[in-house]
Every structure is written in C-alpha cells, then in structure tokens.
Amino acid sequence: GIGYAYEYAGEVFDRMNMEERMTVCNMSIEGGARCGYCNPDQTTVDYLRGRPFAPQGDAFDKEAARWLSLASGPNAKFDDEVVYNAADIEPTVTWGINPGQSVGITEAIPEVEAFPAEERNGVVEALEFMELKAGQSMQGQKIDVAFIGSCTNGRISDLREAAALARGRKVAPGVKALVVPGSQQILAQAEAEGLDKIFTEAGFEWRAAGCSMCLAMNPDKLQGREICASSSNRNFKGRQGSPTGRTLLMSPAMVTAAAINGVVSDCRELMS
Template sequence: MSRGTLFDKVWDAHTVGVLPSGQTQLFIGLHLIHEVTSPQAFAMLRERELKVLFPDRTIATVDHIIPTNNRDRPLLDSLAEEMMQSLEQNCQENDITFYPVGSGNQGIVHVIAPEQGWTQPGMTIACGDSHTSTHGAFGAIAFGIGTSQVRDVLASQTLALAKLKVRRVEVNGVLNPGVYAKDVILHIIRKLGVKGGVGYAYEFAGTTFEQMSMEERMTVCNMSIEGGARCGYINPDPVTFDYLHGRDAAPKGTDWDAAIAWWKSIASDRDAEYDDVVIFDAVDISPTITWGITPGQGIGVTEQVPTPEEMVEEERAIAAEAYRYMDLQPGNPIQGTKVDVCFIGSCTNGRISDLREAAKFAKDRHVAPGVKAFVVPGSERVKKQAEAEGLDKIFESAGFEWREAGCSMCLAMNPDKLQGRELSASSSNRNFKGRQGSSSGRTLLMSPAMVVAAAVTGQVTDVRELL
C-alpha cells in the first residue's frame, strides 16, 4: 500500500511481483549501458543462449575508458580498444541504440540520457554505475547495479530488489554567494555520514532544491550514493517539465500533455509518510571541501582539519588513516594547502552550467605555475555548446587544457591519472584512496568554482575571495 511518496508510487507502478525471498521483482523502464560493466553481462547471455528482451529500452555510450585527448582508433590502450569493440559488437548484434565517439551524442552516460530526454519522471532506471542516482533529479527511481544485474535487466528487463525506506532530506532558504549544489550535498553527507543513508532512498525537498536548476539537482542526486542511500530523488515540478520540453526523446504533442498529467500525479503527497525527516538551513552551508578519504570527511573551506577530540569514537580510526594518507595535520586550516592538479568534469559537475560558472572565475585569471588544470565536458553536446559560447577560449586563455567528452580523471580508467603523491582539486564525486589513478594520489572534492580558485592560486582558496 502506497504511503504517498513518489518512491512508493513509482515502486508500486513497476512491481511485477513479490519473490519468495521477499524481494520485489521490479520492471526497469530504462537501462543505460557503457563499455565497462556490459561485456561480461553480454557474455553471460550468450552462455545461456538468451537475447536482450527489450532492446528499445536500452541506451549505450562510451565514457569510462575513452581518452579525452587522442581518440584515434585503435585506441593506444589495447584493453580499452577491446572493450570498445565489444560494446560496438554487442549493440549491433542486439539492435541497441549506441552513441559512439563523433556521433554528436557521446558522453558520460549520466549526462547524455538527461540532455536527450531519455530520463523522465516516474521511471525506473538502472545502469552498471553507482552514480545512476543522478537521474533521480527528474523524479525517477534510479539504481546503480552490478554486472550480474546488468545481465538480468538485459535478459528480463527486471531486477530483484528489496524495497527501501524513505528519508525526506529538507533544505530551506537561499544559498549564499559562492555556495553551490555541490556544497549542499557535501554538507548533507558530512552531517548524515557516508553510511547514514544505508537502506534508504533520499527524497530531497524544501525551498533550496525548488530554486535549483535541473543540472544543480542532478549534482545533488548524483552523490546520494556517497551518503549511503541507494537512490535519491526530487519531485518533478515546472522546472523539470521546462527542461524536458522539446528534447529528443521527450513526449510530443498530445503525448506531452498526458505525460505532464502523469508526472504531476506521482509527486509525493502533502501528507505523505516518511520513515525519517531531517531538516537543514541553506544559510548554514558554506563552500565545502573534503579533507579525508571519504566524501563524509568534509569541512567548510574556512574551517580547520578536525582533530580526533572533535569526533565521535567510531570516526577516529578512519580519521587517523586519512591524516596519514592525505598528509594533513589535525587542527590546521585546509586553506593554503598546495595543489598539483585541478580537474573540472565528471557526471557530478561536467554539464554546461558547471562550465559556465567555472569560466566566470577563470576569465582574466591564469593557472598558477606548476599546476596542471584541465576541463572535460560531460558530453559532445556540452562541448559543442561551450565552444559556441566561447567558454573553451576562456579556459585556454587561463591556462586550462580543453578536452573531449568522457569520465576522465574521476575514475581514471583512461590516460587521465594522478602521478605519485599529487594532490588534486576535483569536481568529481569520490576521494577514496587511489581513486584518481594513482595508488598514492590524493583528492579534495569541491565545486567547479572552488577548483578554479585552487587552480589560479595554486592552493585551496575560498572562492568567495574571487567574487
């Protein structure tokens, strides 16, 4: 019985049945695939002599392993070339829509699906990538899944999942200048913890999210998984509808009117019941940066690296590990920390609005000596739009490298990697040990504007000083 939340309504609408395990067999409306987690899944289908059940509900692109500079085929990395060829062949054999390099539609899977209108309210969406939660910004229920589950969706268009509890995460008020959606989600994860959302779907609500653009909402939902939540979503509203109207895969004509009516009906009811509610005030959020080795180890940029005495007992062991790995001293300010590499991009912050905001701070400034800085658009469409607006020239004049679309250094399954103990100011989503391609490399997560501030000063800097 639905309790009136969007999560419950969408879950119930897509329930095929309840399995003996107690899990729900859930129909998946849209399946997104890429070159990393799909080859093994297709191989499993062949072993069982199975076909893709609904190829028209599957969209494919290349993003993780694709280089962002030299993309000539065959790729220099033989394994990457093999993965590319496997995806190309699997899509061709199974009549799956595929967006290759040069098509004008290639890019990070969580960027291209929304910008083309494939992602819509009320959907269930799955992808073999943990940041599939991004699509919840549209009022969809979107899950990252493993390779065996990719196989299951290809073969049956369903997943076996345990139903989640729902926590309403409410933020109200107007964000201060220099504070962005990235700061909001880093603040939430800091307060609730990286395990705080385990077993939950997060419904982001309140006036702060209502005022956000769709791209800002995607940033927030993208990092739901970093707070332990299996998915995060925002109720669809006129901002959602305006964004989708006229996009390639969005409904047209009378279908559009019917879609709007359906989308409105699935929004959480005013009297919806939640398993938990937490409330934050936007005015309390400042430019936020991670100092440690989990996205929950974050502080305001003007704060000091926390001391063990400031932490609850269960946080002290991983904090001690973070001090050693990051080479930061508890009690010292994070501002002034020298950076080596500055990266703007990823499925968190590689959209056109992210690049526009970053360019404002790069204009008439220059990357500090000794710092490598580069910008990677989230898709070929984003790159084309940015170049039409002259953003590439602003970045290049400021000393940033301007790259092709892809995941780049976020996961570093491509040539974009940290070297040795380099410290990166990154607009991506994870700061785990070794995350950006070096087993000893270090990552500080922050907004794109904060990355520019670090790039032009050569150290962690409060972006508000550049306003």
C-alpha cells in the first residue's frame, strides 16, 4: 500500500543476513512505502558488534538490549497485513518501466487485460518502449550491458554470490559487464577475498566504489537503445543515461547469468 511503514517478518526474514534484509528494505520505497524495516534481533546485534562507530564493551551490550526492546511484540496491531509464501517466489526480472512491472523467470509477461483498468495505459506504454509483447517470456532476451552494483545490491554478500557463479566462466562476447562495489569498505573486503580477480578473469570490469550505472554516474551510461541487466533498484525511462535505453532489473546472481549467457537466463541453472 501507499504511504505505509512496512514491517517484514516471518521465517524467511529470520533466516536472512543483515545485507539481505537491507536489500528488501531498500526496495520498500519502490513499493510506495514511507520506510521498511525488520525487527532487531540477534542477527542485528551480531552484525553491529565490533563495527567502526558502534559502541564498545559494556556500552555495546547496553545498547544492544535497548535495540532488542524495540521489536514489535506479539500483540502489536497493524493497519494491514499481507502474507506471502516465499517458496512461490522465483528469480524475477522486470519487463517494463517501473519495478512493479516484473515476472518470475519462468513466467510470461501478462496480457494487458490482466491488469486493472487504470494501469493498462501504462502497461501498453511500457511494452512499446521496451519493444516487448504480452505473452512473451523474458528468458532469452538479449542484453548489451550487465551491471552488478548499487546501494541495493552492491554489498559483500552480493559480490560473493555473483563471483561464485562467475568463477571459471566468461562474459558472453559483445556484452559489457561491470561490477561496482557499493562502498570503499566493501571494495576493500572484496579485494582482500580475491573477488576482483574472479570477476576480471571472467571478463567483468572491476570498478571503484560508487553509484555508477544505477543512475548513469560519470561515463557509465547506456547508449541509444541498449538493454542493461541491472542489479539496481529503478528502471524508469532514462534512469541509466540514455532516454531510449532499457533496463531489466534483477538480482546480482541473475545479472551474472545474463552476462555469461548474453541473454536473460535462470541463475539456478548455473547453481546446479
């Protein structure tokens, strides 16, 4: 819903690490929320312990107890509740010009008539801009650029996952592939683990930390009608620098699979 504060809870979020939770919360704005959060728990405490600028020693334990006390209690009341079965959610890719215009990798783009009447003009506009058709699968869609990065999906866990798929493989001919860590700290950690070498050996460009192609920072821009598989969070017209460029949002693992195959692909096939 529009204007809500989203609280994410359940078994899936309990098992997520902090960086995975950050990605989901980051996308709350794209869902129309004012903010998004997960309740603080032991995972939160363990993530913060020993970090720069965090309290130390007894002061940390005191603050950790206060953080844990902020979690919603069992009797908390909410304006609305929505329940999803995470097992039904597969790797996803956008086909349109906003993050909500997306499908699972094995699904087809819905027919225009399947959308509420007030959304149909926007759906038609998106399909025409992207040069796609209702009923079409996104699998096999050719890409020109692959971008792994952004504040949404440029953390160390994202880079580790992408590097695991890139190891021993090569970027497809004709694809420009970039990896941009989300911060200097992440860049240093990735290089300490040798992830940069894995990416460069596979044919990815290893870049300095920053925003890069998420919003067409510096020279990192799409040219003309290029199509980019991007792990960023927004796919609006012109977002990646070219007024006619096209953005397909997906996870870092999905971007890696697309870069290697040269087309939108199911990352699970590389994991098996």
